[in-house]
Amino acid sequence: MRVHVADHPLITHKLTVLRDETTSSPVFRALTEELVTLLAYEATRNVRVDTVTVRTPVAEAKGLAISKPRPLVVPILRAGLGMLEGMVKLVPTAEVGFLGMVRNEETLQPTTYAERLPEDLSDRQCFVLDPMLATGGSLLAAINYLFGRGAVDVTAICLLGAPEGLAAIEKATEGRDVTIVLGALDEKLNEVGYIVPGLGDAGDRLYGTVG
Numbered sequence: 353m354r355v356h357v358a359d360h361p362l363i364t365h366k367l368t369v370l371r372d373e374t375t376s377s378p379v380f381r382a383l384t385e386e387l388v389t390l391l392a393y394e395a396t397r398n399v400r401v402d403t404v405t406v407r408t409p410v411a412e413a414k415g416l417a418i419s420k421p422r423p424l425v426v427p428i429l430r431a432g433l434g435m436l437e438g439m440v441k442l443v444p445t446a447e448v449g450f451l452g453m454v455r456n457e458e459t460l461q462p463t464t465y466a467e468r469l470p471e472d473l474s475d476r477q478c479f480v481l482d483p484m485l486a487t488g489g490s491l492l493a494a495i496n497y498l499f500g501r502g503a504v505d506v507t508a509i510c511l512l513g514a515p516e517g518l519a520a521i522e523k524a525t526e527g528r529d530v531t532i533v534l535g536a537l538d539e540k541l542n543e544v545g546y547i548v549p550g551l552g553d554a555g556d557r558l559y560g561t562v563g
């Protein structure tokens with residue numbers, strides 16, 4: 353498993369405002385979108401491309417075009433939805449599939465309540481979006497889903513991660529092509545499975561509490 357933790361003052365600045373409990377939902381949503389675009393730049397470093405030639409007004413120029421099949425972007429609902437616009441702005445030709453997952457706040461086990469993905473993901477590069485990698489249960493379930501359908505490699509973009517969750521995913525995906533791109537690697541999980549210092553409940557901060 354490859355792990356990339358962003359190291360850029362602009363990303364840390366935006367994350368600091370995101371963490372602040374006084375930041376409103378509209379600002380939180382705008383910053384999430386901006387952060388994803390910055391992280392997606394790194395996450396797509398190994399996107400598959402073909403060499404192409406175009407004609408400029410002056411001469412022929414060799415360049416690159418994203419290969420087919422097109423990359424699949426998979427936001428994990430609900431909070432991952434807040435990251436989708438930022439990602440498709442950077443990769444507008446990507447296709448989008450959806451996974452709805454919710455973590456039981458007592459057992460910390462995820463349940464999948466919605467799935468809208470292509471049946472066959474053979475040869476697909478997949479990009480999973482979820483702001484929080486806490487115990488890693490939700491992300492691991494998503495990764496297993498995608499490999500189970502034939503995906504060749506999975507890159508996850510998360511705003512914040514906990515060391516416990518990263519270790520769990522590394523252990524469970526040994527031998528698979530998995531990359532995790534994080535805005536920051538935080539200190540730990542607390543006794544109720546929240547990232548410390550974290551930013552609280554990402555879904556609630558994006559969209560308000562559903563109870």
Ligand code: PRP
Pocket residue numbers: 428429430431432453454455456460462482483484485486487488489490491517545553554555556
């Ligand atoms: C949050 C978050 C991740 C998950 C992380 O979602 O967006 O999906 O928890 O926790 P884990 O690493 O321990 O699995 P939540 O279940 O709160 O659902 P929501 O997006 O609808 O708020």
Ligand code: URA
Pocket residue numbers: 484486545546547548550551552553554555
């Ligand atoms: N889910 C969140 O939204 N925040 C956390 O800190 C952990 C899980």
